[in-house]
Amino acid sequence: MSDRLWTYFWGRLPDHSFFHFAHFRKEGKEWGHISLNGEFLEGEFPLIIKIPHKKYKFETPLLSLELEAVTPSIQHEDSPTHKHYSTPVLMGEGVDAWMEIEYLTYSQKDWEWLALHLGDISIMAYKREKDSFAKFILGNKVIESSFELTAHVLYLTKLGMCFYLEPVYSEIIFHPKNGRPYSETPFNVIFRTKKIGYGMRERTYKEKEVV
Numbered sequence: 001m002s003d004r005l006w007t008y009f010w011g012r013l014p015d016h017s018f019f020h021f022a023h024f025r026k027e028g029k030e031w032g033h034i035s036l037n038g039e040f041l042e043g044e045f046p047l048i049i050k051i052p053h054k055k056y057k058f059e060t061p062l063l064s065l066e067l068e069a070v071t072p073s074i075q076h077e078d079s080p081t082h083k084h085y086s087t088p089v090l091m092g093e094g095v096d097a098w099m100e101i102e103y104l105t106y107s108q109k110d111w112e113w114l115a116l117h118l119g120d121i122s123i124m125a126y127k128r129e130k131d132s133f134a135k136f137i138l139g140n141k142v143i144e145s146s147f148e149l150t151a152h153v154l155y156l157t158k159l160g161m162c163f164y165l166e167p168v169y170s171e172i173i174f175h176p177k178n179g180r181p182y183s184e185t186p187f188n189v190i191f192r193t194k195k196i197g198y199g200m201r202e203r204t205y206k207e208k209e210v211v
Contacts, residue, residue: 003105010200011097018186021058023047031178034060038172067092072140081105088122088137110204116189118197125154164190181205
């Protein structure tokens with residue numbers, strides 16, 4: 001099984017439009033996906049890293065951005081066959097963004113992932129084949145928690161915190177030529193009746209080999 005590298009960004013623009021950009025490398029080939037408020041495009045879109053794990057630039061017909069990491073990276077996996085980490089906050093041109101990088105040497109089956117931007121606090125929850133976890137992130141402080149996730153609620157059981165996920169628009173399922181069908185849903189985050197932030201949710205639907 002050859003290695004594959006997946007670099008993913010999502011964020012919100014100054015006009016409150018949501019975007020994602022995913023860049024893939026497999027067997028020497030590189031390509032990308034971009035969506036902007038639900039409009040989807042796939043092609044050979046470049047990702048430029050100016051300073052390793054610090055500054056990034058991507059260019060697509062829908063959106064081009066330069067982003068710089070302003071928070072530390074959070075390590076989730078670190079083995080010869082699987083490396084995975086998150087950078088909760090990147091900034092650029094009035095944009096708040098989130099970045100995921102994952103390196104794999106094996107196939108991974110279906111997953112569901114969501115991330116919340118809540119001012120100085122970031123939260124990530126990940127349900128996957130081998131295990132699931134949620135992390136409450138504030139600067140260098142990370143608290144891991146078990147969690148319960150439904151269509152509209154994220155509950156961090158260890159912290160006793162419940163967040164309502166209010167969709168900005170209905171879930172959209174994309175069908176890329178490379179990779180399996182997956183969906184995205186941006187949402188506002190409600191805590192104790194008040195809107196305190198926003199987030200993005202993604203999940204797969206079929207058991208194909210992931211790129």
